[in-house]
Amino acid sequence: MAVQSPENKLWWNEPIGRAEMAWITIAFLWGLIMFGAMIYWHIEGEQNLSNEAYRIKPEVFAAKAEDMVAKYTVRDEGDTGIPVVHPPPGSDVYLISRLWEWWPILELEKDQSYRLHLSSMDWQHGFSLQPTNINIQVHPNYDLVLTMTPNETGEFGIVCNEFCGVGHHTMLGKIYVVDK
Ligand code: CUA
Numbered sequence: 032m033a034v035q036s037p038e039n040k041l042w043w044n045e046p047i048g049r050a051e052m053a054w055i056t057i058a059f060l061w062g063l064i065m066f067g068a069m070i071y072w073h074i075e076g077e078q079n080l081s082n083e084a085y086r087i088k089p090e091v092f093a094a095k096a097e098d099m100v101a102k103y104t105v106r107d108e109g110d111t112g113i114p115v116v117h118p119p120p121g122s123d124v125y126l127i128s129r130l131w132e133w134w135p136i137l138e139l140e141k142d143q144s145y146r147l148h149l150s151s152m153d154w155q156h157g158f159s160l161q162p163t164n165i166n167i168q169v170h171p172n173y174d175l176v177l178t179m180t181p182n183e184t185g186e187f188g189i190v191c192n193e194f195c196g197v198g199h200h201t202m203l204g205k206i207y208v209v210d211k
Contacts, residue, residue, distance in 0.1 A: 080165065080177050087174040092150040096125035100135050108136050108205070115207070123148060126204070128156040128169045130196060133189045133204025140211050144180040156202065157192030166192055181208040 039045065047055070099122075104114040114135040118124050120143030127134045129152035139145055149158055151171040158167040167175065189204030 080167070080179070082167075082178075083176045085174045085176070086172060087150060089150065089152045089171055092125065092148070092174060093127060093152060095123075095148070096127050096134070099123075099125050104135070105138065118145070120145070122146070125150075126158075127152060128158065128191070128202075129153050131191070131198030131202040133158075133191075133202065136205045136207070138207040138209060139181050141181055141184050141208050143211075144178060147177045147179055149175045149177070154195060155193050156195055157190075159190045159192035160206070161188040161190055163187065168193060181206075184208045184210055 099118060100114050100116055103116045103118045105117045106115050107113065108115050113132075115138050116124075116135045117138040120140050123146045124137060124139070125148045126137065128149065149167065149169045150173060151169045154171060156169045158169050159165070167177070169175065185208055187206045187208065189206065191199055191202035195202065
């Protein structure tokens with residue numbers, strides 16, 4: 032950076048050195064390659080889920096989740112009293128995150144797709160689905176929608192992956208994937 036102003040005020044009219052031009056070209060081409068890689072890796076790498084985000088008030092989101100729970104609860108989980116919900120395939124599924132729980136427990140069918148909605152009632156949490164490599168930030172006032180199709184049966188754990196206070200390490204949830 033120049034400490035004094037340049038002698039020639041029209042510095043941008045001066046010819047560019049060969050080496051500098053070569054580096055500008057390399058940097059520009061590399062930028063294009065990296066831009067293309069983002070798109071390629073989204074499609075081929077299976078790293079980033081396709082998602083949508085909408086504004087929503089926590090109480091509106093909670094009402095939708097409660098409505099789903101009221102309609103599709105099939106049992107309670109052990110003696111925890113947490114409802115296990117089996118929503119119809121293809122439907123909108125709501126998962127609430129709050130201090131310090133994921134609510135309710137979902138039971139989904141293998142090879143069926145769902146629109147999974149995630150939102151927080153208080154502050155930021157992290158949705159980490161174990162043992163898969165899925166990791167999503169969950170914010171209050173945003174409804175994050177993932178279109179997903181579970182492709183294996185079993186019991187999947189949800190771990191909060193964003194530090195959210197003294198109960199952070201106890202913030203565990205569950206998704207069951209079952210055959211039809
Ligand atoms: Cu919720 Cu950490």
